[in-house]
Amino acid sequence: MKKINNHILTGSVSLSIILFSALLLILFMTAGKPSWPDEIVVHDPHAYATPAGAKTAAAFFTLKNGTQMDDKLISASSTIADITEIHENLVDPDDGKMMMRKVPALDVPAGKATKLDPKGYHIMFVNLKEPLVETELFKLTLNFEKAGLKEVDVVIAPIGGAKKSHKSHKDDDGHDHGAH
Numbered sequence: 001m002k003k004i005n006n007h008i009l010t011g012s013v014s015l016s017i018i019l020f021s022a023l024l025l026i027l028f029m030t031a032g033k034p035s036w037p038d039e040i041v042v043h044d045p046h047a048y049a050t051p052a053g054a055k056t057a058a059a060f061f062t063l064k065n066g067t068q069m070d071d072k073l074i075s076a077s078s079t080i081a082d083i084t085e086i087h088e089n090l091v092d093p094d095d096g097k098m099m100m101r102k103v104p105a106l107d108v109p110a111g112k113a114t115k116l117d118p119k120g121y122h123i124m125f126v127n128l129k130e131p132l133v134e135t136e137l138f139k140l141t142l143n144f145e146k147a148g149l150k151e152v153d154v155v156i157a158p159i160g161g162a163k164k165s166h167k168s169h170k171d172d173d174g175h176d177h178g179a180h
């Protein structure tokens with residue numbers, strides 16, 4: 001009788017170990033992999049309303065590349081301005097002031113989130129045809145080297161949003177966008 005009990009006990013312990021190991025294996029295999037769709041998602045595309053007479057504006061978003069392939073944003077287009085370009089904000093090494101320059105492409109690595117925010121990259125609109133008005137939307141077409149064209153609706157946030165993010169280092173959604 002005692003022998004049988006031991007045997008049953010050993011069996012159930014073995015089964016537990018196997019189940020536990022399988023669970024660990026599943027956890028290990030899924031750890032670190034973002035549960036993103038197998039495509040590039042343009043998250044939270046937004047711009048800020050412009051004062052009357054303003055000639056330029058910028059759009060920001062996060063690119064979530066859920067594919068297995070590194071990609072590149074190679075151009076952007078819109079009908080709201082004469083020129084739509086990919087820009088980078090950076091500190092001028094000569095005078096320490098913020099400056100911006102046009103970049104030919106923006107890397108969008110596989111499995112990573114690439115942020116366009118006031119600290120770094122943005123989509124620049126030059127020679128605006130009309131001011132950007134709060135709560136309205138405009139179409140922006142992004143051209144990726146591999147994923148091709150993606151059209152998104154850019155939400156126009158209140159005009160104060162950009163200023164506030166520069167002064168307090170925070171924007172309306174509470175994310176830290178750093179100083180300018």
Ligand SMILES: [Cu+2]
Nearest residue numbers: 087088100124
């Ligand atoms: Cu710019």
